[in-house]
Amino acid sequence: MSIRFDNVSKTYEGQRQGLIGVSFAIEPGEMVFVTGHSGAGKSTMLRLLSRMEAPSEGDIEVLGESLSRMRRPAIPAYRRRLGLVFQDHRLLADRSVFENVALPLILAGTAEAEMRRRVGAVLEQLGLRGLDGVRPGSLSTGQQQRVGIARAIVARPPILLADEPTGNLDPHLSQEVMQLFLMLGAEGTTVLVASHDLPLIQRMRRRVLVLDRGRLIDDFRPTKAAA
Amino acid sequence: MSQWRALGKGHGYGLFSSLGRRLRHPFAYSLSLLAMAVALLLPLFGWLALANLRAMTVGSGAPADFSLFMSLAATSDDARLLCARLLEDQRLQGCEAVAPAQSQAELLQFDRLAAAGELELPIVLRLQLKPGPAPAPETLVAAWQQLPGVDWVSFDSRWLQRLDAAMQFGRTLVLAIAALLALGLMVIVGNTVRLEMAQRRDEIQVLRLIGASPAFIRRPYLYAGAWDGLIAAVLALAAMGMILWLVQPAAQQLALSYREGFVWQSLDAATIAGVLAAGVFMGWCGAFLATTRHLREAESWGAE
Numbered sequence: 001m002s003i004r005f006d007n008v009s010k011t012y013e014g015q016r017q018g019l020i021g022v023s024f025a026i027e028p029g030e031m032v033f034v035t036g037h038s039g040a041g042k043s044t045m046l047r048l049l050s051r052m053e054a055p056s057e058g059d060i061e062v063l064g065e066s067l068s069r070m071r072r073p074a075i076p077a078y079r080r081r082l083g084l085v086f087q088d089h090r091l092l093a094d095r096s097v098f099e100n101v102a103l104p105l106i107l108a109g110t111a112e113a114e115m116r117r118r119v120g121a122v123l124e125q126l127g128l129r130g131l132d133g134v135r136p137g138s139l140s141t142g143q144q145q146r147v148g149i150a151r152a153i154v155a156r157p158p159i160l161l162a163d164e165p166t167g168n169l170d171p172h173l174s175q176e177v178m179q180l181f182l183m184l185g186a187e188g189t190t191v192l193v194a195s196h197d198l199p200l201i202q203r204m205r206r207r208v209l210v211l212d213r214g215r216l217i218d219d220f221r222p223t224k225a226a227a
Numbered sequence: 228m229s230q231w232r233a234l235g236k237g238h239g240y241g242l243f244s245s246l247g248r249r250l251r252h253p254f255a256y257s258l259s260l261l262a263m264a265v266a267l268l269l270p271l272f273g274w275l276a277l278a279n280l281r282a283m284t285v286g287s288g289a290p291a292d293f294s295l296f297m298s299l300a301a302t303s304d305d306a307r308l309l310c311a312r313l314l315e316d317q318r319l320q321g322c323e324a325v326a327p328a329q330s331q332a333e334l335l336q337f338d339r340l341a342a343a344g345e346l347e348l349p350i351v352l353r354l355q356l357k358p359g360p361a362p363a364p365e366t367l368v369a370a371w372q373q374l375p376g377v378d379w380v381s382f383d384s385r386w387l388q389r390l391d392a393a394m395q396f397g398r399t400l401v402l403a404i405a406a407l408l409a410l411g412l413m414v415i416v417g418n419t420v421r422l423e424m425a426q427r428r429d430e431i432q433v434l435r436l437i438g439a440s441p442a443f444i445r446r447p448y449l450y451a452g453a454w455d456g457l458i459a460a461v462l463a464l465a466a467m468g469m470i471l472w473l474v475q476p477a478a479q480q481l482a483l484s485y486r487e488g489f490v491w492q493s494l495d496a497a498t499i500a501g502v503l504a505a506g507v508f509m510g511w512c513g514a515f516l517a518t519t520r521h522l523r524e525a526e527s528w529g530a531e
Contacts, residue, residue: 050436080438090433107438151437 001061002028002159002190003049008058010044010214018044020214021058026207028158031181031191033201036211042194045211046161049192050084051075063158080107083152083189085162089144091136097123097147098132104155122150125180127173141168149177153184160184162193166200178204238446245451248423259419263459266412267506268466270405271498275467277397278492279478281390292364295352295371296379305376306350313354313371318362321355349378409509412459416452416513424448424521431525445518449511456510460503467494 003026010018019041026032034042047053048060051067060067063081070078083104091100098119105115123129126146136144145168152160160181166174178200181191195201201208202222210218249256297306303324310322327348334348354371364382371380424431434444471493479491 052436076435076438076440078438079436082438084436090429090436092430092433094430103434103439104437107440107443 002026002030002063003192004061005045006059006061008048008055008060010041010048010053011056017214019048019055019211022211022214022216023058024209024216024219026190026192028190029185029188030207031185031193031204032207032209033204034192034194034209034211035196035198035201039213040211041214042211043163044214046163046192046194049159049161050082051078080104080155081157081159083155083157083160085149085152085160085165087164087167089136089148091144091147091151093135093137096133096135097128097139100136100147101150101154103151104157108155110155118154119150122154126150127176142170142173145169146173146177149180153180153189156184156187156189158189160189160191162191164195164197165193166195166197174200175203241447242450245447246454248447249451249454259415260455260459260462263412263415263455263506263510264462264466266408266415267460267463267502269408270401271463271467271502272470273397273401273404275471275492275494275498277394277401279482280397281394282492292356292382293354293367293371294381295354295374295377296381297350297352297376298378299347299349301350301376303350306352309374309376310352312374313352318357319354320357321353323353323355325351325353409505412456412506412509413513413516416455416510417517419455420448420452420514420517421521423451424518428525431521435525441522444522445515448518449514452510452512452514452517453507454510456506456508456513457503458506459510460506463506464494464499464502 005022005024008022009020012018022041022045034045036042044053048055048067049062051070055068058068062078065078067078092103101119101122102115105118110118119132120129123132126149128143128146128150131139131143131147136147139147145165149162149165152162162181165181166177169177174197181193182204185191205222207219207221209216210220295309297309303326306324310324313319313322327350330348330351331346334346368380368382371377431444475491475493482491
């Protein structure tokens with residue numbers, strides 16, 4: 001099992017419920033969409049999975065490790081096994097595209113030559129060739145999003161968590177990013193995508209978790225693509 | 228091997244990028260550096276002043292530095308012979324034999340009761356050292372104590388003891404001021420680092436989310452703190468050098484009026500190395516405290 005939620009609840013201060021009794025399991029290499037309205041609990045789920053927060057009740061198991069019992073010093077090493085794609089990119093403004101994308105490899109202690117090869121390959125894959133030395137501030141929103149995706153996948157993490165990864169991309173690029181995610185899935189990476197983009201979700205015909213006000217109300221796989 | 232190279236490269240990047248970031252705001256940085264330099268300069272100045280004062284006064288004391296009390300059986304001829312023998316030592320300037328009758332008369336001035344009794348006094352040799360470097364008084368006392376016909380050697384060290392006590396007080400005061408100013412320096416560095424971390428809060432959060440360890444996040448800030456301390460120490464030493472250059476002629480003149488052959492104590496290699504090391508260490512400590520606190524606070528950013 002790659003990810004397992006076991007009756008997970010998250011309660012914030014003021015008794016606001018982020019998640020209520022959510023249970024599901026995701027196999028290695030599976031690509032799953034999480035959808036729901038704003039405030040449904042998608043972001044809470046991603047924050048719990050990235051161990052920015054701990055669940056109030058229940059347990060989350062990722063790659064065989066319990067996040068509820070994970071001690072603070074173990075969190076950085078756990079996070080290095082995740083690829084995170086943020087809706088707002090979160091790139092380092094004073095570093096070049098290359099340096100941004102290379103960060104996970106630097107943290108992993110990857111050798112220089114190998115780092116250059118892998119960053120070059122992923123930039124090529126995402127249509128960012130030639131932008132290595134450019135600062136993120138001079139890129140378009142779509143390009144920034146792709147740099148964020150490149151950073152998330154460059155270290156080939158076993159799990160990729162993406163929060164609205166196609167929110168700033170045109171349909172063509174969105175499709176390409178999804179194909180990239182599928183390819184990663186085929187190579188064994190578990191991909192969890194939080195998205196509002198229902199047409200895209202339907203086109204992908206992958207498993208969908210539907211959240212509503214913190215509860216998991218549906219868990220299904222679309223049978224045919226939307227018209 | 229390549230991992231070590233990558234680690235070294237990371238440290239190198241942290242080392243130089245931290246300095247580069249500081250130099251992007253030269254005016255604000257200069258003000259902080261000046262405050263830090265003054266914090267290092269004041270105790271350094273106090274320490275050097277004390278060292279020179281000590282060197283200026285030691286050896287310039289009373290003319291009769293030592294008294295050799297001969298045995299009661301010793302005659303005036305024995306005393307004369309011993310004086311001649313002692314004066315072969317180039318460090319001695321004079322040797323005066325004081326007869327028992329003269330001692331009795333001197334004693335009478337201070338203590339009539341003691342003088343009134345049947346007190347048998349020995350011949351006393353008053354020895355005077357030449358100005359300039361001399362061995363420790365205790366060494367001379369121990370050596371002269373072994374001479375034939377000598378019963379006891381006394382060293383009039385009260386003035387030196389008073390001086391030593393004053394010096395000890397001065398040293399303690401300088402140390403206390405140094406400790407306070409070191410704390411001040413750490414606070415300045417810590418505050419500078421804290422402000423920089425606050426400005427780079429988003430970057431720190433991103434680094435945390437992609438799995439950077441606290442040590443990795445902290446590294447450039449620790450280097451920045453060490454740079455701050457090092458540059459402040461260099462400035463303090465430069466300012467100290469300039470002050471010494473300005474005051475040395477007048478101070479030397481003054482010192483020579485107290486003591487011949489006085490050698491002005493300046494900044495030696497050990498002092499320079501010590502000040503630089505202290506600057507780096509305190510800067511690093513200030514940055515460490517600031518980053519520790521900031522990273523602890525950063526744990527609560529997760530919900531944002």
